[in-house]
Amino acid sequence: MIPWHAIDTVLLDMDGTLLDLHFDNYFWAEHLPTRFAEHHNLSLSTAREHIHRLVAESEGTLQWYCLDHWTQLTGLPIAALKAEVAHKIQTRPHTLKFLQFLRAQQKRVLLITNAHRDSLNLKLACTDIAPYFSAIISAHDYQAPKELPQFWQALAAAEHFDPARTLFVDDTPRILASAKRFGIAQLLCITQPDSQRSANSCADYLGVADFDEVIPGVSHE
Numbered sequence: 001m002i003p004w005h006a007i008d009t010v011l012l013d014m015d016g017t018l019l020d021l022h023f024d025n026y027f028w029a030e031h032l033p034t035r036f037a038e039h040h041n042l043s044l045s046t047a048r049e050h051i052h053r054l055v056a057e058s059e060g061t062l063q064w065y066c067l068d069h070w071t072q073l074t075g076l077p078i079a080a081l082k083a084e085v086a087h088k089i090q091t092r093p094h095t096l097k098f099l100q101f102l103r104a105q106q107k108r109v110l111l112i113t114n115a116h117r118d119s120l121n122l123k124l125a126c127t128d129i130a131p132y133f134s135a136i137i138s139a140h141d142y143q144a145p146k147e148l149p150q151f152w153q154a155l156a157a158a159e160h161f162d163p164a165r166t167l168f169v170d171d172t173p174r175i176l177a178s179a180k181r182f183g184i185a186q187l188l189c190i191t192q193p194d195s196q197r198s199a200n201s202c203a204d205y206l207g208v209a210d211f212d213e214v215i216p217g218v219s220h221e
């Protein structure tokens with residue numbers, strides 16, 4: 001399904017692609033509203049509505065991914081609150097097997113995430129994925145999220161890769177669309193980013209629920 005012989009570089013998203021998005025969804029829908037309600041003496045439903053509205057207002061912007069911005073908006077130490085529920089940070093099924101496959105195939109593998117460095121560091125500390133990357137890039141390093149062409153221009157200037165021989169894997173169709181506009185030849189969408197929620201449709205992209213579907217020689221149902 002994936003033409004591995006035509007790929008030298010693999011660019012991988014983190015949240016919802018390598019790691020279970022359940023952590024992030026739980027944090028924003030449950031943990032943060034709970035702490036926000038306690039701190040500001042609100043009902044949980046009022047706090048939940050308030051956080052939900054703030055999330056919806058800035059989704060997809062670099063600020064939305066910035067923990068300092070959320071600390072300012074909520075009056076709460078967001079990085080510390082994330083650490084309180086760090087036990088929920090998990091790799092998705094077959095993530096490590098997929099990373100081992102890419103290493104065995106001698107592909108150049110880069111992690112490219114919109115996550116803030118504080119969030120990124122917490123997740124790397126809680127999982128075994130870090131050694132598999134030749135570079136780990138936060139969009140905050142380039143001051144532009146993956147949704148914008150500036151991100152891809154900065155990535156191309158900093159890291160040597162041929163877009164025509166590159167695969168990019170992400171769980172967010174608007175980000176895959178941004179990579180496509182830049183000219184990344186191979187795109188793969190993860191349809192089941194959150195283990196606790198139902199699968200998404202992936203619009204125009206090749207989609208898989210699980211990495212075992214793209215590792216040659218691995219049987220799956």
Ligand SMILES: [Mg+2]
Nearest residue numbers: 013015016171
């Ligand atoms: Mg993602």
